[in-house]
Amino acid sequence: MPSRRTALHRRHAELGAKLADLDGWILPRFYRGAEDEFKNVLRSVGICDISHYGKVDVKGTEVDKFMEKNLSSVVIPRKAGEVKLSSQVSERDVRSKRFSLIYACRLTKEHALLLTQPFKSTSALDVEGMLKLEDGANLTNVSSILAGFTVGGPSSEAVLRKLVQVDLSGRETGGPFCLEAGLAKVHSTIVRFDGKSSGGTTAFDVYCGRDYAEYVWDAIIEAGHEYGIAPFGLDSPDRLGGSRSSG
Amino acid sequence: MLNFEFNGRRMSAFEGDTIASALYASGVRIFSRSFKYHRPRGLLCVSGRCPNCLMSVDGVPNVKACTERVRAGMKVKSQNCWPSLEHDIFSVIDKIGRFLPVGFYYKTFINPPIEWSRVEWIIRRLTGLGDIEEEIASATGKGPKDGRSIHSSSFEHLNLQADVAVIGGGPSGIFAALEAGNAGARVVLVDDQPALGGHLRYSGETLSIDVATGEGAYSGLKSSAVASTLEKAVRDRPNMTVLDNSTAFGIYESNLIGIVRGNSVIRLRAEQLVFATGAHEFPSVFQNNDLPEVFLGRGIQRLVNLYGVIPGKRAVVVSNNDSGLGVARTLMDAGVKLEAYIDSRKAVGAPETLAEIEDAKVQTFLGWAVKEARGSKHVSSVVICEVDNEGELVHGTERVVSCDLVSLSTGFETEAWLLNQTGSRTIYDELLREFIPRELKPTVYVCGDLTGIHDLNIAIMQGKVAGLSAAVNLPAMERSSELKVEYQRKSLETYSRLVSQYEGKYREGMKRTRGPDVLVVEYPGSDKMRKRFVCVCEDVVAKDISLATFEGFDDIETLKRYSTVTMGPCQGKMCSMPSLHLCSRVTGRSIAQTGRTVSRPPYVPVAMGALAGAELHPVKLTGIHYKHIELGARIMDMGEWKRPHVYTSVEEEYKAVRESVGVIDVSTLGRLDVKGRDAGKLLDFVYTHIFSTLKVGKSRYGVICDDAGIVLDDGTVTRLSETHYFITTTTGNVEFVEEWLVWWATALRLDAYITNVTAGLGAVNVAGPKARDLLQKLTTVDLSSGAFPYMSSAEGEVAGVPCILLRIGFVGETGWEIHFPAEFGEYFWDTLLEAGKEFGVKPFGVETQRVLRLEKKHVIVGQDTDALSNPFEADMAWTVKFEKEDFVGKAALVAAEKKEPERMLVGFVMKDSMVAHDGDQVFSQDGSRHVGFVTSSKFSPKVGRCVGMALVTPEHYKEGSLIRVKSDDALNGAEVTLAPFYDPEGKRLRA
Numbered sequence A: 001m002p003s004r005r006t007a008l009h010r011r012h013a014e015l016g017a018k019l020a021d022l023d024g025w026i027l028p029r030f031y032r033g034a035e036d037e038f039k040n041v042l043r044s045v046g047i048c049d050i051s052h053y054g055k056v057d058v059k060g061t062e063v064d065k066f067m068e069k070n071l072s073s074v075v076i077p078r079k080a081g082e083v084k085l086s087s088q089v090s091e092r093d094v095r096s097k098r099f100s101l102i103y104a105c106r107l108t109k110e111h112a113l114l115l116t117q118p119f120k121s122t123s124a125l126d127v128e129g130m131l132k133l134e135d136g137a138n139l140t141n142v143s144s145i146l147a148g149f150t151v152g153g154p155s156s157e158a159v160l161r162k163l164v165q166v167d168l169s170g171r172e173t174g175g176p177f178c179l180e181a182g183l184a185k186v187h188s189t190i191v192r193f194d195g196k197s198s199g200g201t202t203a204f205d206v207y208c209g210r211d212y213a214e215y216v217w218d219a220i221i222e223a224g225h226e227y228g229i230a231p232f233g234l235d236s237p238d239r240l241g242g243s244r245s246s247g
Numbered sequence B: 001m002l003n004f005e006f007n008g009r010r011m012s013a014f015e016g017d018t019i020a021s022a023l024y025a026s027g028v029r030i031f032s033r034s035f036k037y038h039r040p041r042g043l044l045c046v047s048g049r050c051p052n053c054l055m056s057v058d059g060v061p062n063v064k065a066c067t068e069r070v071r072a073g074m075k076v077k078s079q080n081c082w083p084s085l086e087h088d089i090f091s092v093i094d095k096i097g098r099f100l101p102v103g104f105y106y107k108t109f110i111n112p113p114i115e116w117s118r119v120e121w122i123i124r125r126l127t128g129l130g131d132i133e134e135e136i137a138s139a140t141g142k143g144p145k146d147g148r149s150i151h152s153s154s155f156e157h158l159n160l161q162a163d164v165a166v167i168g169g170g171p172s173g174i175f176a177a178l179e180a181g182n183a184g185a186r187v188v189l190v191d192d193q194p195a196l197g198g199h200l201r202y203s204g205e206t207l208s209i210d211v212a213t214g215e216g217a218y219s220g221l222k223s224s225a226v227a228s229t230l231e232k233a234v235r236d237r238p239n240m241t242v243l244d245n246s247t248a249f250g251i252y253e254s255n256l257i258g259i260v261r262g263n264s265v266i267r268l269r270a271e272q273l274v275f276a277t278g279a280h281e282f283p284s285v286f287q288n289n290d291l292p293e294v295f296l297g298r299g300i301q302r303l304v305n306l307y308g309v310i311p312g313k314r315a316v317v318v319s320n321n322d323s324g325l326g327v328a329r330t331l332m333d334a335g336v337k338l339e340a341y342i343d344s345r346k347a348v349g350a351p352e353t354l355a356e357i358e359d360a361k362v363q364t365f366l367g368w369a370v371k372e373a374r375g376s377k378h379v380s381s382v383v384i385c386e387v388d389n390e391g392e393l394v395h396g397t398e399r400v401v402s403c404d405l406v407s408l409s410t411g412f413e414t415e416a417w418l419l420n421q422t423g424s425r426t427i428y429d430e431l432l433r434e435f436i437p438r439e440l441k442p443t444v445y446v447c448g449d450l451t452g453i454h455d456l457n458i459a460i461m462q463g464k465v466a467g468l469s470a471a472v473n474l475p476a477m478e479r480s481s482e483l484k485v486e487y488q489r490k491s492l493e494t495y496s497r498l499v500s501q502y503e504g505k506y507r508e509g510m511k512r513t514r515g516p517d518v519l520v521v522e523y524p525g526s527d528k529m530r531k532r533f534v535c536v537c538e539d540v541v542a543k544d545i546s547l548a549t550f551e552g553f554d555d556i557e558t559l560k561r562y563s564t565v566t567m568g569p570c571q572g573k574m575c576s577m578p579s580l581h582l583c584s585r586v587t588g589r590s591i592a593q594t595g596r597t598v599s600r601p602p603y604v605p606v607a608m609g610a611l612a613g614a615e616l617h618p619v620k621l622t623g624i625h626y627k628h629i630e631l632g633a634r635i636m637d638m639g640e641w642k643r644p645h646v647y648t649s650v651e652e653e654y655k656a657v658r659e660s661v662g663v664i665d666v667s668t669l670g671r672l673d674v675k676g677r678d679a680g681k682l683l684d685f686v687y688t689h690i691f692s693t694l695k696v697g698k699s700r701y702g703v704i705c706d707d708a709g710i711v712l713d714d715g716t717v718t719r720l721s722e723t724h725y726f727i728t729t730t731t732g733n734v735e736f737v738e739e740w741l742v743w744w745a746t747a748l749r750l751d752a753y754i755t756n757v758t759a760g761l762g763a764v765n766v767a768g769p770k771a772r773d774l775l776q777k778l779t780t781v782d783l784s785s786g787a788f789p790y791m792s793s794a795e796g797e798v799a800g801v802p803c804i805l806l807r808i809g810f811v812g813e814t815g816w817e818i819h820f821p822a823e824f825g826e827y828f829w830d831t832l833l834e835a836g837k838e839f840g841v842k843p844f845g846v847e848t849q850r851v852l853r854l855e856k857k858h859v860i861v862g863q864d865t866d867a868l869s870n871p872f873e874a875d876m877a878w879t880v881k882f883e884k885e886d887f888v889g890k891a892a893l894v895a896a897e898k899k900e901p902e903r904m905l906v907g908f909v910m911k912d913s914m915v916a917h918d919g920d921q922v923f924s925q926d927g928s929r930h931v932g933f934v935t936s937s938k939f940s941p942k943v944g945r946c947v948g949m950a951l952v953t954p955e956h957y958k959e960g961s962l963i964r965v966k967s968d969d970a971l972n973g974a975e976v977t978l979a980p981f982y983d984p985e986g987k988r989l990r991a
């Protein structure tokens, strides 16, 4: 199968990224130097393209029941806004050996978004038999639909605050949390990670429609200008989102 | 030292100086010319609350010189004067002022002989404040970049959230913030000054604080030192955000606070709001009260104590409250000779300070007031008079005191405008002579000078009460431990008790010293009191207010609109109280009955650019976008999408499609994935056609109507499996269709899941007689007509990419619309073009596509239909299936079918070489009747003439009917055709 390009492919090339093939995706390993880039993240703020993640929507009135039955080893976030990490996902659940980690984000009562390693899809709308449908809930592969970025570093919240109206501080939940919000006027799903789950700093995963990806990336870069935002690649140590990448 | 330019002259300033303090120190006394009479005006409030120091700074007009810090190299210019501030030609207007009574424009320009339109340009030139200069870009130091406007690079919006927002960083605000912070709340403190502390920063007094407040340690210290200590305490708190130099300009629904900070607008949302907005001084109204060097008392204190500027040599202090005594002290400490202390009260609240003043051999006049100020461009003396018990000046008691500086401590007005915007009310307190807060809305708290009480001990305790109350009432705080709750409750009780004790004492004192009301001085028996300015912004004098009231504009709201008082740049801060007093005196109503005008945001002027914020216009790009750019396509906007308009020429692209093969990026088409047991049922209900009977692997055209039978959208519906459909919608309409389907699925309780997959799928239409040959090179899917007929579909790999192939033909040729994961976009496109080389494949743009589809008479919803079109009028009756039990719009369509339509969509061919344009009007053959309009029109290479579609009256819905199209003022002939212009039998489509 030919290799896959994220919506930001051109931006990476313009920025002189060193590209590499990762699970069939062409992605930046680094731009100028992984070490400097990661230091910049820890000091201030950085942005990284994570559009290659596998993304799966579970929607319906029976999201809990559906997940209990079909994804029995996934820790289910029950409350809207909750994010749960499952590190021991059984093969049966996902019918793919490479599928060992899932961040499950509960966006609303009737909607959960699962983030995982990249899929190898064999059909335009389906992925390896994941197109499941049962009474009360439905599972859809949205990997191609959503582009994703990690915006990480101590200034990441200040940067996003310029573009998002809702509260991103999340001090009430303590752990990671997710929400849906307009980001620079584009509907986005935002997941906040702190501490251990993001390499010791604050990081936000931002998911928006692939068609808007370049615009949103540019808006974040512009908003982050005053904080010295710089892109970082997949070679940066420990990836901000913990070990969600298999790279 | 910093250097800057003022009206072309080089000036110097100290670090921390404002433009005004630097200019004043260099001897500048006239800072502006007034709006109407062009009278010279000097500094008045020195706090950004009056209109007197507006200047143009680096091309940005109306900057307040008294709050704008000097930056090296900045260019400052005076406004509203010519040729200079000192000598302004337009000041002659001041001499003819008596011919310009209140309501001058209304009275003079209501009828000919002088029409408004004739004089408007002159008046507009003479009036208005400031000009927007070309070099405004330089103000930001950035200017346009990357071809984007200045705007986007200099203005921005920021969003913040807080548990408790405290507006005002004076002592009460600081204590409110500290108390709320101590209780665990996330606090944002907003203050319009560069540093916190409010009047403690500049009053210069030595504080005396009661130990019972818990802050007795500050007693005996200089106020400015305490301000710094408190500021540090606030800034050091981890859960505290301080927004200095930030002005809250509006309170909106759900406690949203609009804040302007330089070029940024901050949207702060808070659970609880503490208002510590304080009070400001305003000038009393006497003759020539607007002369330069007549200051408000706190303005003088700011100049002296914040900027080290000595404002004059011989001063007169005019007062009616104890703050005047403080100003007298400040002046004496600064070495200014005090010529007289004048107080309209017979007794003062701080007799020891008065004694000090008297000891310094200063003449004191208790029970006296100012009648007029004298001087031409500078004050040179004041005339003072004794005041009787009614507050009127006593005849024959005049005395002249010469001076070069006048300080007015003639009244405070509570800054309640923002508070009022929460819906909380204020009432007039006769004793305090101020509007004080009453009937606060839930989540709203007040403290400090805003309560009409000017006492530090009270301010501290009120602040504590407000801050703690706000914190304990937070919903999130309810969970805290019982012990803590009890402790907080007790603290609140103690604080509140202290506040009422102190307040009782304060009011007693006020009663003892209360004098007559001499806010607007009247000199009985004389109407010659000229030029007593009530409103310095709009040059409204006392006589104007009296006259307007006399003319019937005696309601404060109509008075405002008629006289323009309170409508200028200060938004009533200087003139609201004096105009109210005057109005109440003329009408005989009390101040409380007269009331205040309604406060609306913005509270201070906010630049339009700041309100608009950075330019954020979302843009959508297809996965193939950059390939189009590489091919040299001209890109057009289509909603948020960017699409290739044309690559080479329409002729060339057209030829490729009709004779060989063309490819077009159609990734902008809306795509929806509909799954579920009831998916077919849902589509049957939402579309006019039937889809539950559609065979798997087949596609069908569908139209969506609303309840009134109006066409909303169209597209194809393909059945991928028993429970799975794939829908296309028009570009730009997919979000609507998605919502519409979700809404109906929910309303009808159907088991159907709708996912918008547009962004995830690229799509290319490969069309033309050689389309099959091209595609067959890349796929094993059998594309022969037998295996893959028109209006059918398949899933399979093309060039190794998983695809959905639909055999449909918008452009009227054999063709496939191929949908594939968007991440393969560029690869897929390149592969198609490479494989098509041998057939002469060409990419084609939207313009060519429009010609091709028009030749086939394929309708574009929204272009060939409008907000009134039903499927019958759009000549699509065949898409409506009345045999279905029910569907959206059925009732309306049943009725519409029985009626003769008002309009019909027809095709037409222009005669000879005439052209028609979209939107041209259509007339009957003899040109006498208007019969419709052109919806689409293009030159058709096939027909060799201009063809199009038009919505016309039904009598023209017949082959060969003659009509006329009005184009460029000519009525050009055209003939109606009902069949498509190209391949009417659709043979090529099916080939």
Ligand code: FES
Binding pocket: B020, B042, B043, B044, B045, B046, B047, B048, B049, B050, B051, B052, B053, B054, B064, B065, B066, B067
């Ligand atoms: S003196 Fe500057 S605004 Fe009043």
